[in-house]
Every structure is written in C-alpha cells, then in structure tokens.
Amino acid sequence: MNELAKKLKDKTANVTVIGLGYIGLPLSISFAKAGFNVFGIDIDNSKIQSLHEQNSYISDVSDKELKKTIKNHKINFTSNYSPIVESDVVIICVPTPLNKTKDPDISYIVKVSEEISKFDINKKLICLESTVYPGATEEVILPILTSNNNLKIGDDFNLLFSPERMDPGQSNWNLSNTPKVIGGITSRCTDLGQILYNSVSDNIIKVSSTKAAEMTKLLENTFRAANIGLINEMALICKKLNLDIWEIIEAAKTKPYGYMPFYPGPGLGGHCIPVDPRYLEWKLEMLNTESKFIKLSEDINFGMPDYVVQSAEEIIKKHNLNNKVNIIGVTYKPNVSDIRESPAIDIMQILSKKNIKFSFNDPHINKLEIENLTIKSESIESFFNNKELSIIITDHANYDWDYISKNLEIIYDTRNALRNIKNTKINIYKL
Ligand SMILES: NC(=O)c1ccc[n+]([C@@H]2O[C@H](COP(=O)([O-])OP(=O)(O)OC[C@H]3O[C@@H](n4cnc5c(N)ncnc54)[C@H](O)[C@@H]3O)[C@@H](O)[C@H]2O)c1
Structure with missing residues (x-):
C-alpha cells in the first residue's frame, strides 16, 4: 500500500x-x-x-x-x-x-x-x-x-x-x-x-470519471427542478380547472409505485436547484445543443413569483384591501436561515417595482436588503387586524398556524401551510 x-x-x-x-x-x-x-x-x-x-x-x-x-x-x-x-x-x-x-x-x-x-x-x-x-x-x-x-x-x-x-x-x-x-x-x-x-x-x-460524478450531481438537481416545474404547471392547470392541486397530490401519492410527490410553490430557491441545471445548460450551449426540459422548467419555475404577485393583486382588488402585503417567511425553505435565491426576494422586488408596499416576518431572518433598502423583520402581530393581505411564502415549523389564522382575515397560502385549519371566518387562497 x-x-x-x-x-x-x-x-x-x-x-x-x-x-x-x-x-x-x-x-x-x-x-x-x-x-x-x-x-x-x-x-x-x-x-x-x-x-x-x-x-x-x-x-x-x-x-x-x-x-x-x-x-x-x-x-x-x-x-x-x-x-x-x-x-x-x-x-x-x-x-x-x-x-x-x-x-x-x-x-x-x-x-x-x-x-x-x-x-x-x-x-x-x-x-x-x-x-x-x-x-x-x-x-x-x-x-x-x-x-x-x-x-x-x-x-x-x-x-x-x-x-x-x-x-x-x-x-x-x-x-x-x-x-x-x-x-x-x-x-x-x-x-x-x-x-x-x-x-x-x-x-x-x-x-x-470526474465527468460522470459531475453529471450525476446535475442529473439529481435537474430531476428536482424539472419535477418542480411540472407540478407548478399542474398547479396552474388545476386553478384553471377549479381544482385543488394539494388534494390531487395527496391522492396521487397513495399510489405505491411509479409516482413520487413534488409540491408547487412560489418559486425555486437556494444555492442548488435554481443554479445547477443552468451549469448543465451552459455546457450544452458550448456544444451548440440544448436541454428542452431545463428550458421549460426554468420558464415555469422562474415565472412563479410573478404569478404569485399577480394573484395577490387580484385578491387585494376583490376584497378592497390596502395596497400592502405582509410576507410570512422569507427563507428559501423552512427551518433554515438561508435567503439565497429565495422566491420571497423576487416577490418583494416585483412588489417594489409595482409600488405595492410590503413588510415581512421571519423568525430566522432579522433584516434583508431589497433594492438597496434594509428591511427589518416585523412581529407577526403587526400583521393582525388590518386591511392587508398576508402571503405565506415559507412554512417554518415554529409558526403557530392556528394562532396566525385566528388573527388574520385573508391569507394567500402558497405552501398549503394551513391545511389543518378549520376556521371558517378566514379567507384562505391557495396556490
Ligand atoms: N448549500 C447547499 O445546500 C449545497 C448542497 C450541495 C452542494 N452545494 C455546493 O457546495 C459548494 C459550496 O456551497 P455552500 O453552500 O457551502 O457555499 P457557502 O457560500 O455557504 O460557503 C462557501 C465558503 O467559501 C468561502 N470562500 C470563498 N472563496 C474562498 C477562497 N478563495 N478561499 C477560501 N474560502 C473561500 C466563503 O467565504 C464561504 O464561507 C457550492 O458549489 C454549492 O453548489 C451546496
């Protein structure tokens, strides 16, 4: 040896x-x-x-x-x-x-x-x-x-x-x-x-080879990005058909083989899923070829923040709410303090461009920068009892959804975080 x-x-x-x-x-x-x-x-x-x-x-x-x-x-x-x-x-x-x-x-x-x-x-x-x-x-x-x-x-x-x-x-x-x-x-x-x-x-x-190991990683994350793209499109399709995508996923995932559940959301986040498929796509561009799946899933996934803001505007109009939204959770996934590529950031940037005011609450993030402005996390209670729309972007485990839903009248829930809430006084809009 x-x-x-x-x-x-x-x-x-x-x-x-x-x-x-x-x-x-x-x-x-x-x-x-x-x-x-x-x-x-x-x-x-x-x-x-x-x-x-x-x-x-x-x-x-x-x-x-x-x-x-x-x-x-x-x-x-x-x-x-x-x-x-x-x-x-x-x-x-x-x-x-x-x-x-x-x-x-x-x-x-x-x-x-x-x-x-x-x-x-x-x-x-x-x-x-x-x-x-x-x-x-x-x-x-x-x-x-x-x-x-x-x-x-x-x-x-x-x-x-x-x-x-x-x-x-x-x-x-x-x-x-x-x-x-x-x-x-x-x-x-x-x-x-x-x-x-x-x-x-x-x-x-x-x-x-090193190349085979590199491609293995890109296959894994492209698989995730493409499947998230598919389920996001299914969510938009279900909306048009007046169906609840979350109910459909729960039923589909009871199939013991040949189906793996993926969930829709307000967009892709983190250092890997939005980034890694692009590494493969770039390499293919260098070889004068392309991946149709990566392109398609990028189109759908990166379009989700716009879709969320558009839906929020419709809810605001329907209920005659103030021109302000409150974002609940800003990290790219639950229970971490990482905001890299988080869809919450894209959503806040879109809101800012549309002159819609916003605040956020996140137990893992004290402050963040949007368009050169430092914004601090507000208390969840500051979102209560006002004519504003609250949007759930990240479903952290330490959010008390029962407490939150008892104190809000209108919520746009992009994560199905309120799936167990039975309160009939609240208006819950789902993705
Ligand atoms: N975070 C994840 O979930 C995850 C999962 C799988 C793979 N990866 C991959 O792992 C790699 C690292 O990701 P991460 O999330 O740990 O990144 P990170 O940003 O958390 O950490 C990278 C660290 O490298 C340091 N650094 C930068 N340049 C340096 C230099 N010249 N010399 C010494 N240190 C330097 C930075 O200061 C930083 O602390 C990336 O390629 C990422 O795609 C990340």
Whole structure:
C-alpha cells in the first residue's frame, strides 16, 4: 500500500477543507470527528473569528457541537492557505454561483486551485466538492494544478470530484448515511478517494470519471427542478380547472409505485436547484445543443413569483384591501436561515417595482436588503387586524398556524401551510 493510502486508512493524514460555509464547515467537523487532523480555511475573516470564539454561523452545526469538536478533536481554522504545505488531502468547498448574465461563475474554484498550485502537491489528494458542469474538474482544475510543475496525475498527485449531497436543515439524511459518489481522474485517484470518504460515509459509490460524478450531481438537481416545474404547471392547470392541486397530490401519492410527490410553490430557491441545471445548460450551449426540459422548467419555475404577485393583486382588488402585503417567511425553505435565491426576494422586488408596499416576518431572518433598502423583520402581530393581505411564502415549523389564522382575515397560502385549519371566518387562497 502506498504512503498516502496508508495515512488515509490509519487517519494520520492531515485534511484541509477550503471554504467553511454550509458544506465545508460540517464536512471539516466530520473529518475531525473521524480522527483526522483538520485545517479549515476560509477567506472570510468574520467566519474564522466566529469559529475561534466557538460560535457557529451554520444552523446545522450547533455551538455545542462546534465546542465539543474543538475540545476533543484536532481541528484548527484559519484564513491563511499555509496549512496546505502539511496537508495530505485538500477538499474544495467554495461557491459556484451564476454571474450577472446567468452563466456559471467558476472564479472561486479557479482562485482556490491557483492558491493550491503555489504549493508542492506531490503525494496529495485534491478533491472538488463544489458543483460544476461536466468536464470542469479535468478541463479547468487539472491544468491549473499542473501549471507550475511536471507532476503526473495518478502517479505523483491525485484529483477527484465528489458531489456534495448534504441538504441543510434535513436531520434524517447526513454525510454518513447518504451514499457518497466519487469519480477520480484516474482509477488510483478514485481508490484513494474511496479510502478517504469511507471514514465519514457508510456507502461509497464509485463512478468511472470526474465527468460522470459531475453529471450525476446535475442529473439529481435537474430531476428536482424539472419535477418542480411540472407540478407548478399542474398547479396552474388545476386553478384553471377549479381544482385543488394539494388534494390531487395527496391522492396521487397513495399510489405505491411509479409516482413520487413534488409540491408547487412560489418559486425555486437556494444555492442548488435554481443554479445547477443552468451549469448543465451552459455546457450544452458550448456544444451548440440544448436541454428542452431545463428550458421549460426554468420558464415555469422562474415565472412563479410573478404569478404569485399577480394573484395577490387580484385578491387585494376583490376584497378592497390596502395596497400592502405582509410576507410570512422569507427563507428559501423552512427551518433554515438561508435567503439565497429565495422566491420571497423576487416577490418583494416585483412588489417594489409595482409600488405595492410590503413588510415581512421571519423568525430566522432579522433584516434583508431589497433594492438597496434594509428591511427589518416585523412581529407577526403587526400583521393582525388590518386591511392587508398576508402571503405565506415559507412554512417554518415554529409558526403557530392556528394562532396566525385566528388573527388574520385573508391569507394567500402558497405552501398549503394551513391545511389543518378549520376556521371558517378566514379567507384562505391557495396556490
Ligand atoms: N448549500 C447547499 O445546500 C449545497 C448542497 C450541495 C452542494 N452545494 C455546493 O457546495 C459548494 C459550496 O456551497 P455552500 O453552500 O457551502 O457555499 P457557502 O457560500 O455557504 O460557503 C462557501 C465558503 O467559501 C468561502 N470562500 C470563498 N472563496 C474562498 C477562497 N478563495 N478561499 C477560501 N474560502 C473561500 C466563503 O467565504 C464561504 O464561507 C457550492 O458549489 C454549492 O453548489 C451546496
């Protein structure tokens, strides 16, 4: 067995995780708990400061867990890249968003690869976990890593892509019980990756290449985006047919095979589902081809915030309400404090353009910026007893829907959050 494989197996390898966000921080904690000596690197000094003070900024990592890991395991956090010198493994977890023209912005992974290439990468295993388009690890990262040396991939150093499948806010599925897909540039890279990830995941799925691993991630998230697009269209169709989509879904999902429930909503949110299919679409554009499904689901899903505002205007008119709406919940999904790509933001921007006033309440968000204005979360009680429309955008578990519905007269519920409310005095409009 070679030296690196032995170090990975007996956990004497030093592991560096670059990018300590939603993915990198929990990952670095998992490797520390598994027994490795871990260095966490982030260029955001405020995050490093917070970690040094043993305060977590990620809802999936409690302060208690962070403190315990720092106390009982070998983990250090820094904004300096120097730990790469003594690292056997370097895992990249930096953002891969879209730029202003909605094309992949891979500048973060390029920058980090350039930083890694300044070090001697001989005998190291480098893993990319950030979501990228098919081919990016081999076509973009590999040439950067070999730009300053004559090292041979698979012989001298190793490179792997392993898509991150973590779902923030989800407690049933975590790094250890979610199968981990890995694909190396060479089979030796994949084998080393298997030894590494075996220590934090129960089930490793090896694929034939980095490109196959990259495409696996994009298939998973395009599948979600396309199915959400389908169910959003079904919601609009049901409206036209005077049917309740939520009732139809409940009935359809009783079929024990061949059907998987997806739910309509006010739009797509988060760092993955609205973004990842675009990575694949961009790659296809480079090859002078296209995906009809991605285009179609983008059209439907990105049109939902407009549809919600249009429906809200109709409700306001019908009930002769004040020209103001109250948004209940602004994060992109329940029980997290993440507003990235949240449809609530799109909805507020549309309201602002239409000169419709708005307020919001969210127990996980104190304030946010809309069109250069800072808006603070209001108390839910401030929405009570006035002639204004309240719109439920995010159904956080700690909302007391019974209490809220007793104190509101008209609600537009885009999540079917009020499904168990029997109060007949309230007007509930559903998506
Ligand atoms: N959040 C999710 O649910 C999720 C799920 C699966 C996959 N992913 C993918 O994982 C990757 C990371 O996502 P995330 O949600 O953790 O992002 P994030 O924004 O929460 O964290 C990224 C971190 O990288 C740091 N960073 C940026 N540039 C850096 C640099 N040059 N050097 C060091 N640190 C740097 C940032 O300061 C930030 O703390 C993305 O590609 C994303 O698509 C995310």
